[in-house]
Amino acid sequence: MTTTLYGAEVSYFTGKVRAYLRWAGIPFEEALSTADVYRNVIVPAVGAPVIPVLRAADGRMLQDSTVIIETLDQAQRRDGATLSVHPATPLRKLVSLMLEAYGDEWLVIPAMHYRWYYDSEWAMAQFGAMNAPDETPENQFAIGQKLAVPFSKAATLLGASPNMVPAVEASYEALLAELDAHFAVEPALLGSQATMGDFGLIGPLYAHLYRDPTAGKLMRERAPNVTRWVEQLHFQPEGLRTPLDDTDSIPETLLPVLRRMAREQLPAMVEIAGYVSAWMAENPGEALPRALGNHDFSLEGREGSRIIRPYSLWMIQRVRDHLNGMAAQERQRADAFLRDIGAEALVDFPDPPRLAQHKLTVRPAD
Ligand SMILES: N[C@@H](CCC(=O)N[C@@H](CS)C(=O)NCC(=O)O)C(=O)O
Incomplete structure (x- = not known):
């Protein structure tokens, strides 16, 4: 059975899993999470309207990007793969897990902020196109407007309320500068090989902060090295599979x-x-x-x-x-x-x- 990823380009955690699947060289097809797919596949299988969901080659339905990547990584290792998303040495593995938690659970603040503060109409159109790909753009926009209600409130709920906007933007812009200095000298977070930390960061940094118009312009203008890392990890990650050495050192720039x-x-x-x-x-x-x-x-x-x-x-x-x-x-x-x-x-x-x-x-x- 072919591995199927149910999700969408606009989705944070779908981007994380898609980048991993490409990096691991696992053949897969992607099915857009339309209204029908939510109703007929996702909700019956996992009991909640959420993406991404993955149907593995053995037919199992997996939900949660971390669970999906862990399950596939273990299966690959059982099949003889020598490379894992987890570095083999202890300190690097620690850093990789910390950065996964940072990408998944903290960078959601700037990711939601830039999308819903600057590009909400664009995002509504994207949501509508995902949910009802065969509708006219006008109908898609109306559908997207309804679907977007909980998401558009998320930035404020997560901490980007109006009084915090300058702080959220200052923090993200400083992070971009730090990451840009790092990716000027290293291909991935820990060096030559992408690890779980890279997949954690690619969620916000691809689906929202690279793809969305306002945040994407900011990234391209301010952080060319981050832009290059996003493009490589998401589109052509096979270049990020050179095994790390065994020194267990952490790059200074990180x-x-x-x-x-x-x-x-x-x-x-x-x-x-x-x-x-x-x-x-x-x-x-x-x-x-x-x-x-x-x-x-x-x-x-x-x-x-x-x-x-x-x-x-x-x-x-x-x-x-x-x-x-x-x-x-x-x-x-x-x-x-x-x-x-x-x-x-x-x-x-x-x-x-x-x-x-x-x-x-x-x-x-x-
Ligand atoms: N921890 C989950 C988070 C998944 C998630 O938040 N997915 C978003 C789209 S990127 C979603 O479907 N959210 C629906 C909701 O929050 O109700 C994962 O790693 O997969």
């Missing part, structure tokens, strides 16, 4: 990006952990809602409010699992590295009870 992640995202994750632990204590055994109210956060010297997304902690749990699985000496080195980049929160993270991914949220692990 450190500003990691410090930014540590400074911006980790304090919010620590706070969320407190809310999630309290909720789980009060609601034993239950799946968590997708959002648990709001919490305050700071970005570039401004104070904002954002929704508490329990799912984010499942991504942090992956990082913590890797850290906790390290041998004593490796762990010491990793802790020293984390302290050095301002990520000490990961060393002593207030872990909630164990979580399992569940549709678009999490539940207590069995």
Whole structure:
């Protein structure tokens, strides 16, 4: 059976999986997530209207970009592939997992902001064309307008409320400059080979921040090296398969990006952990809602409010699992590295009870 990716060009997490499939050389076909596909394939298979969903060659339906990539990566390894999305050495694997969590769960703020603040009509037309490809442009726009309602509110809910717009843009522009300096000297985040961290970052940086008109212009003008990395990883990633050496070193030029992640995202994750632990204590055994109210956060010297997304902690749990699985000496080195980049929160993270991914949220692990 052919592997089928159900999704769309306009979708963040579809871009992440598509880039991985091409990089891994897995033959696949892509099916547009039209209204019919949502109704007849996606919702019956996974119980929620979400993309991407992948029908694997063995017929299994997989949902969640991380689960899809992990499952296929393991299958490839079983079939004898020597290259994995996870670096073979411990510190690099840690950094790769951290950057996946950063791309998936934090860069959603600038990605949603630029799309819905500057290009909302364009995005509505894109949503309509995805949902009803055979309709006229006028009808597609009307359909897109309706579909876009929850998404257009997402930027504000995630933290890009009007008072935070200057902070969100300052942070993203600084990130672009940091990444541009990095990709001037390295082909991928950790060097010669793309890893899970690259796939985490390609979600926001391709589907939204490269493709959307306003953000795309900004990227092309300000960050030619980021643009080149996006184009290579998304369209022709076979050049990013040169195995990493065994030094376990982290490129110097990546450190500003990691410090930014540590400074911006980790304090919010620590706070969320407190809310999630309290909720789980009060609601034993239950799946968590997708959002648990709001919490305050700071970005570039401004104070904002954002929704508490329990799912984010499942991504942090992956990082913590890797850290906790390290041998004593490796762990010491990793802790020293984390302290050095301002990520000490990961060393002593207030872990909630164990979580399992569940549709678009999490539940207590069995
Ligand atoms: N963690 C999920 C997130 C998937 C996701 O948020 N997909 C978006 C499109 S890129 C979606 O379908 N959202 C529907 C919704 O949030 O209700 C993944 O990694 O696949």
